[in-house]
Amino acid sequence: DQQVKQNSPSLSVQEGRISILNCDYTNSMFDYFLWYKKYPAEGPTFLISISSIKDKNEDGRFTVFLNKSAKHLSLHIVPSQPGDSAVYFCAATATSGTYKYIFGTGTRLKVLA
Amino acid sequence: EPEVTQTPSHQVTQMGQEVILRCVPISNHLYFYWYRQILGQKVEFLVSFYNNEISEKSEIFDDQFSVERPDGSNFTLKIRSTKLEDSAMYFCASTFGHNNSPLHFGNGTRLTVT
Numbered sequence: 308d309q310q311v312k313q314n315s316p317s318l319s320v321q322e323g324r325i326s327i328l329n330c331d332y333t334n335s336m337f338d339y340f341l342w343y344k345k346y347p348a349e350g351p352t353f354l355i356s357i358s359s360i361k362d363k364n365e366d367g368r369f370t371v372f373l374n375k376s377a378k379h380l381s382l383h384i385v386p387s388q389p390g391d392s393a394v395y396f397c398a399a400t401a402t403s404g405t406y407k408y409i410f411g412t413g414t415r416l417k418v419l420a
Numbered sequence: 421e422p423e424v425t426q427t428p429s430h431q432v433t434q435m436g437q438e439v440i441l442r443c444v445p446i447s448n449h450l451y452f453y454w455y456r457q458i459l460g461q462k463v464e465f466l467v468s469f470y471n472n473e474i475s476e477k478s479e480i481f482d483d484q485f486s487v488e489r490p491d492g493s494n495f496t497l498k499i500r501s502t503k504l505e506d507s508a509m510y511f512c513a514s515t516f517g518h519n520n521s522p523l524h525f526g527n528g529t530r531l532t533v534t
Binding site: 351402406409410411413 | 426465470511524
């Protein structure tokens with residue numbers, strides 16, 4: 308049962324343009340959502356998160372949007388830079404009732420110079 | 421910035437052998453986790469640990485696996501009798517609380533079972 312889904316395995320974007328990575332979830336108990344970036348041979352690095360009481364959170368070039376009714380979140384990176392090329396994972400948890408953070412399958416972003 | 425450290429970075433073992441993967445979580449964190457990633461696949465939850473006991477575990481975390489926090493700083497994952505399918509990257513993670521707190525991950529141990 309894949310509770311967190313990233314339907315795009317890969318995405319290519321020109322440097323300077325916007326990158327939009329999408330994530331869908333099925334469990335309505337999830338109330339905290341996160342995005343991680345992962346380079347090869349490294350662990351996931353936390354980027355940005357959002358609580359279900361918000362619909363947008365911004366940190367520099369990174370903005371996460373949450374649409375609770377659609378059970379959908381997205382990560383916008385603008386402007387995209389070649390150093391942003393990595394695999395991006397979304398993750399979700401329910402802050403009561405579970406300790407698990409469930410990860411999606413990842414989207415490989417390639418930013419072209 | 422404090423970080424989660426894992427040793428060794430790569431462990432090669434023969435099938436049937438025991439391995440211990442080691443982690444030093446961030447010092448003021450209270451919740452500790454192990455995840456694994458089989459090559460090219462998703463990051464899978466194995467186990468969470470809080471207040472010196474397992475708080476939650478996945479179906480992957482069977483009797484061959486155990487975790488321990490032997491002192492105030494280390495957090496270990498033991499696999500008693502390794503199988504070929506245990507070959508994966510194992511990531512340790514920690515967080516201060518479970519209320520809107522992100523997990524912070526180490527760089528992983530690549531376990532290769534031959």
